[in-house]
Amino acid sequence: TDDGTGNSxxxxxxxxxxxxxxxxxxxxxxxECLIPLKAILKAxxxxxxxxxxxxxxxxxxxxxxxxxxGLVCLAIAIVTFIFKKNLILATLCLxxxxxxxxxxxxxxxxLVTALIRKIADKSENASWxxxxxxxxxxxxTVGSGVLCATAAAMCIVVYSVSxxxxxxxxxxxxxxxxxxxxSDSYKYYTYIDDLEGVNDVEFxxxxxxxxxxxxxxxxxxxxxxxxxxxxxEHFTGFKDLPATLEEGSVIxxxxxxxxxxxxxxxxIKITINPxxxxxxxxxxxxxxxxxxxxxxxxxxxxxxxxxxFKALFHDNPGMxxxxxxxxxxxxxxxxxxxxxxxxxxxxxxxxxxxxxxxxAKTVAVVTAILVIALGMTAIGMISNQLLGxxxxxxxxxxxxxxxxxxxxxxxxxxKEVFITSVTASGVGALVGTLLSFVINSAMANAQSVVMEVTxxxxxxxxxxxxMTLVFTGTVLFxxxxxxxxxxAEQIKYE
Numbered sequence: 001t002d003d004g005t006g007n008s009x010x011x012x013x014x015x016x017x018x019x020x021x022x023x024x025x026x027x028x029x030x031x032e033c034l035i036p037l038k039a040i041l042k043a044x045x046x047x048x049x050x051x052x053x054x055x056x057x058x059x060x061x062x063x064x065x066x067x068x069x070g071l072v073c074l075a076i077a078i079v080t081f082i083f084k085k086n087l088i089l090a091t092l093c094l095x096x097x098x099x100x101x102x103x104x105x106x107x108x109x110x111l112v113t114a115l116i117r118k119i120a121d122k123s124e125n126a127s128w129x130x131x132x133x134x135x136x137x138x139x140x141t142v143g144s145g146v147l148c149a150t151a152a153a154m155c156i157v158v159y160s161v162s163x164x165x166x167x168x169x170x171x172x173x174x175x176x177x178x179x180x181x182x183s184d185s186y187k188y189y190t191y192i193d194d195l196e197g198v199n200d201v202e203f204x205x206x207x208x209x210x211x212x213x214x215x216x217x218x219x220x221x222x223x224x225x226x227x228x229x230x231x232x233e234h235f236t237g238f239k240d241l242p243a244t245l246e247e248g249s250v251i252x253x254x255x256x257x258x259x260x261x262x263x264x265x266x267x268i269k270i271t272i273n274p275x276x277x278x279x280x281x282x283x284x285x286x287x288x289x290x291x292x293x294x295x296x297x298x299x300x301x302x303x304x305x306x307x308x309f310k311a312l313f314h315d316n317p318g319m320x321x322x323x324x325x326x327x328x329x330x331x332x333x334x335x336x337x338x339x340x341x342x343x344x345x346x347x348x349x350x351x352x353x354x355x356x357x358x359x360a361k362t363v364a365v366v367t368a369i370l371v372i373a374l375g376m377t378a379i380g381m382i383s384n385q386l387l388g389x390x391x392x393x394x395x396x397x398x399x400x401x402x403x404x405x406x407x408x409x410x411x412x413x414x415k416e417v418f419i420t421s422v423t424a425s426g427v428g429a430l431v432g433t434l435l436s437f438v439i440n441s442a443m444a445n446a447q448s449v450v451m452e453v454t455x456x457x458x459x460x461x462x463x464x465x466x467m468t469l470v471f472t473g474t475v476l477f478x479x480x481x482x483x484x485x486x487x488a489e490q491i492k493y494e
Contacts, residue, residue: 090441181343227306250270270282
């Protein structure tokens with residue numbers, strides 16, 4: 001990583017462990033094998049006679065062990081929610097919350113269906129009452145609800161995080177026509193103001209440095225900025241900066257201040273490059289706490305007076321912001337006659353184009369993830385319902401032959417899935433929204449990430465409606481089989 005003066009600061013990225021990949025693959029294989037193995041072992045203990053006459057077990061049975069496990073996960077989620085500012089505990093909160101949702105959703109669905117049945121019975125609406133009873137009584141419907149709820153929660157989380165990721169680099173902090181990354185002393189760039197078509201030049205003094213605060217041994221990598229007298233004119237990365245900054249004062253970005261518990265007026269001792277042979281020690285009074293520059297990619301910032309900056313890091317600007325009449329021509333001149341003096345030279349239009357391209361890629365990837373997640377969940381629900389319908393064919397045939405037509409029965413099956421989908425999507429969206437706030441709290445206190453995870457109520461409502469529509473639509477597949485079913489064939493052995 002460049003420090004803004006042409007020097008590189010190594011940032012160690014831990015190697016990607018091969019054991020993690022192997023563990024994920026082995027874990028997935030074990031899950032795929034153990035789930036059917038449970039059913040096979042159960043079948044081995046069942047007599048042939050019972051298998052023949054009881055091979056359509058579609059009733060859902062509540063498990064006490066699953067309920068207890070769900071309560072344990074919920075307790076862990078509540079405890080870790082209290083300490084959500086810690087990224088590790090926030091991650092544990094997310095995992096335990098989703099697990100609790102999966103384990104406890106059948107109990108939630110039971111409460112909802114009981115309420116619907118009570119209302120339906122009072123209004124003498126037999127179809128809704130029967131649909132409510134069937135929704136909580138069938139393995140396939142309850143299993144589909146669990147899939148739907150967990151998918152809804154994770155989709156909300158993925159969408160909110162991806163939106164924050166895009167927003168974190170959406171503001172380009174330059175009000176100019178050409179941005180040149182400088183790598184040498186100021187004296188090598190004085191000619192820029194004399195180039196044809198150049199109207200104004202602003203040099204932004206910025207460098208990336210390692211420092212520690214107080215007596216802490218842990219170091220932090222941050223950008224140090226030098227604020228000129230009169231403030232910035234073309235650099236807009238920080239909001240509401242004062243026009244001048246007194247010697248001995250420092251402006252701290254909000255994220256770093258929150259992480260360290262600092263307030264305006266506090267006096268802090270900073271050691272720059274504490275591990276070097278000649279570290280710099282400075283004592284500053286915090287003059288202001290401001291929002292960080294999101295374009296710095298998560299790196300925190302401290303702003304000192306420009307004279308103080310030059311005393312610490314020499315007269316080496318980090319970038320030149322140029323206002324001119326022909327940006328492409330100025331860019332060509334700098335690249336032609338300033339070789340070796342610039343890390344990069346870009347027009348504002350180039351930066352906007354690159355950012356739009358990056359954002360489009362991010363949106364495309366996230367959209368693909370959401371579509372695949374919803375698609376796989378829908379496929380799982382369709383499979384559940386088709387298998388469940390196979391086990392209910394005889395029951396449906398009896399109902400068709402004695403009590404109702406196919407249209408009425410189709411309506412009941414639709415209401416059954418609708419109740420489950422609305423409940424699962426609603427609970428999942430609520431849990432996903434809460435988890436997004438957990439992630440936002442963790443991000444706000446993480447040193448290496450700067451982005452604000454926000455949730456728009458309208459977006460959540462749209463997701464809720466879309467997921468309800470998609471998951472309810474999966475009932476069309478068993479309904480298709482219902483229309484093709486031959487009643488006499490299903491009940492001829494009764």
